[in-house]
Amino acid sequence: MSDLDRLRHAMRVTERPGATVDLAAVMRDGRRLRTRRRVAGAGAATLATGLVAAIVAVVVGALPDDPRTVERPTQVAVAPPPVAVPPTASHPLGPTPTTTPGRGEPSPSPVGQIVDSGIRHGSDQRVFYVVQVSVPGEPRVTIGLAAGRRAPDGTVTTDLLVNDVEGADRSPGFHQIGYDSGGSGAPVPTFGYFVGPAQQIIGTVDGRQVGARLARWSADKQVVIFWFDPAKLAPGDKLDGIVARDGSDRRL
Structure with a gap:
């Protein structure tokens, strides 16, 4: 029998004629149940956080394939085009022979x-x-x-x-x-x-x-x-x- 079932059983005892209620047991079982709920709630929150993180990771990983997502191009350094240097003009050695x-x-x-x-x-x-x-x-x-x-x-x-x-x-x-x-x-x-x-x-x-x-x-x-x-x-x-x-x- 779970703690919750035992608490419910203790409360139903009060409905029967002549039943004696053990208040100490009821309070003890109630505190134990609240503690477990708090622990369970924390675990659920942790699980939810993990699931959200996993979902975010999956979505982020899928961004490049999403057609609605605009992928910014990677900036690549491009060297400037070469400058053509005209050849040096040759000069005749003295007058034409x-x-x-x-x-x-x-x-x-x-x-x-x-x-x-x-x-x-x-x-x-x-x-x-x-x-x-x-x-x-x-x-x-x-x-x-x-x-x-x-x-x-x-x-x-x-x-x-x-x-x-x-x-x-x-x-x-x-x-x-x-x-x-x-x-x-x-x-x-x-x-x-x-x-x-x-x-x-x-x-x-x-x-x-x-x-x-x-x-x-x-x-x-x-x-x-x-x-x-x-x-x-x-x-x-x-x-x-x-x-x-x-x-x-x-x-x-």
Whole structure:
């Protein structure tokens, strides 16, 4: 029999005639019942709290899947886009190695004797001559080679000028080679100069060899001026190779 049943039984005893009530037992059983109710109530509250926590945990865990819930995007650090840096502009080392004087510009004065090539443009002679040049920062470049025309009255017109842009203009070997640029109206033969004891200069183009004509500069016999006959090498055609040989046919 539970405590509650015993209490109810004690109270029903008072309803029977002549029954004697044990007040001490009734009070004792009543206190015991209230105590157990309080304990049970605390346990129920604890159980309810646990259930609420479990429900909250389940609901929170389900939030990402709830279509009514707006999920805030995770903030991710994004690097700034790369900035394109323009390439550094390249600057030519001094003047262009091949130049064509403009109309109205005075022709540079020849240094030493003018070389007559034997080629004619109407009444004009095709001539070659050395001129003075100045290249900033290159103190050992002081001369260039010009291709021009000399009129019957002796007037010289420069069509093309070539010069080194670095190093030394008297160093042994080949220096800048001039090719026809098509701007003079009179085709300019391929020409240049070599420093050394050259007796032959042979160019190669399209697998065939073409010999050049030679003349030494009057101011320095080590400077050998050469040019190719336009009938054998068309003006403007680029050489595939070029060699110089001495009097013993040795390659320089």
